[in-house]
Amino acid sequence: MNVLLTSLSKTKNTLLSCARLIGIMHTTFTTQVLPCDPTSITFASDSDQPEITSPNTLSSLTLASQHLLSLKCVAFPTETVYGLGALALNTLAASQIFSTKGRPPDNPLIVHVSSFTMLRTLLPKNYILSEAYEVLMKHFWPGALTLLFPSDPAKIPGIITSNQPTVAIRMPSHPVARALIAVSNVPIAAPSANSSGKPSPTKAEHVQRDLDGKVGLILDGGACGLGLESTVVDGLNEDGDLRILRPGGITVEEIERVLKADMKKQIPKVLVHRRDYRDEKMEMAPTTPGMKYRHYSPSVPVILLWTASPPPDGTEPTPVEPFLASLKDRFIDISRPLKIGILTPSDSALSTYLLPAQGIQWRIYPLGPTSDPSITAHRLFDGLLTLENEAVDLILIEEVKEENEGLAIMNRVKKAASENRWVRF
Numbered sequence: 012m013n014v015l016l017t018s019l020s021k022t023k024n025t026l027l028s029c030a031r032l033i034g035i036m037h038t039t040f041t042t043q044v045l046p047c048d049p050t051s052i053t054f055a056s057d058s059d060q061p062e063i064t065s066p067n068t069l070s071s072l073t074l075a076s077q078h079l080l081s082l083k084c085v086a087f088p089t090e091t092v093y094g095l096g097a098l099a100l101n102t103l104a105a106s107q108i109f110s111t112k113g114r115p116p117d118n119p120l121i122v123h124v125s126s127f128t129m130l131r132t133l134l135p136k137n138y139i140l141s142e143a144y145e146v147l148m149k150h151f152w153p154g155a156l157t158l159l160f161p162s163d164p165a166k167i168p169g170i171i172t173s174n175q176p177t178v179a180i181r182m183p184s185h186p187v188a189r190a191l192i193a194v195s196n197v198p199i200a201a202p203s204a205n206s207s208g209k210p211s212p213t214k215a216e217h218v219q220r221d222l223d224g225k226v227g228l229i230l231d232g233g234a235c236g237l238g239l240e241s242t243v244v245d246g247l248n249e250d251g252d253l254r255i256l257r258p259g260g261i262t263v264e265e266i267e268r269v270l271k272a273d274m275k276k277q278i279p280k281v282l283v284h285r286r287d288y289r290d291e292k293m294e295m296a297p298t299t300p301g302m303k304y305r306h307y308s309p310s311v312p313v314i315l316l317w318t319a320s321p322p323p324d325g326t327e328p329t330p331v332e333p334f335l336a337s338l339k340d341r342f343i344d345i346s347r348p349l350k351i352g353i354l355t356p357s358d359s360a361l362s363t364y365l366l367p368a369q370g371i372q373w374r375i376y377p378l379g380p381t382s383d384p385s386i387t388a389h390r391l392f393d394g395l396l397t398l399e400n401e402a403v404d405l406i407l408i409e410e411v412k413e414e415n416e417g418l419a420i421m422n423r424v425k426k427a428a429s430e431n432r433w434v435r436f
Contacts, residue, residue, distance in 0.1 A: 043229070045231065061190040063190065082097070085230065086204040089201075090260070091259065092238070094202065119178075121200065123199045123201050124182050133198060150269045154181075159256075159298060162176055175298045179243060185232065208306060210308070210399075214393065215233075252282055254282050258418045258422045262416060286418075312430065313429055341405070350403040358380050387420055388420055392423075
């Protein structure tokens, strides 16, 4: 009888949870956009709690915290991109991230913490940080660096890790993001605040345009500083090497520099996934976002123009002028002028070939000088979303050199592109 009662109780709890989840998933929200002033938020070096001098910002953060604690999602700015946050340690809350975004369930989430004290509550009891992790956290936390840690299933729900043995954690440096976590006093799981597969939002208006009615609250803290997601590092390998699973806001060169400067033991190798090694097993069952599914794609076709790299098959690149002229042949069923968006470095020669052509209107979105890829990183997603919003028929993106931020830029561009073309000036 006791066994039967226990079974019935579990079934009842499961049904109640499902009913609550169905009710939440089918809720249509009136989306509020609340301003948050990042300059009014500070963290003292010896405190885990923020000091907030703006009453309006404090009110916005308090309301956002209430949303989170009532198991709702909140969109908020980070230094990388806007995130769609929910309680990381509550399965029901975290499930809303997947339903809101239309995110595949085997695509794990990154957990965000506001302090090292909060981090320690998530880690297995006897886990000891490696020297390499200590160095990286010293230099890049808070910041755009995500690290993989062993996951304690008694603490971290399987929905967060896709039932993998590791969990991805970072501490954001954006004052609004860190303050929201601290005020809520809970870790927050947060992927980018966009429909799954779309370009990541770097402004509150990007989030509202995409998720209006699907999320109740957006904290508007202005444009994100970096514009690309965090760098994800796996340092849990038996060989001691560090593996970059996703290039991002912290460059490989920066990581190698601080390791070389601060490591007292043997300096680990820094290997970039798909550049220095392949792991097909991990690609099929990823431990971190951005490894399995196509990402960053707007609703219009994107062509990646390779203007410096030679074709992989040894053929000659197509001259750029006839290639550009041929684009109108792709849309012979469109009677109006064709609108083509161009994402290109501001000092590229490509713009000089965009001569007025019958039936084509060019829309150039400059990505900044080739000498400063950080500007390109900052502008990339905004460029994709801006051109999409302007209803262009096609987007061309010119390649950048895969150094410093360029590695992360090309990681996103390759995933956004539906076609690759090699051209020469």
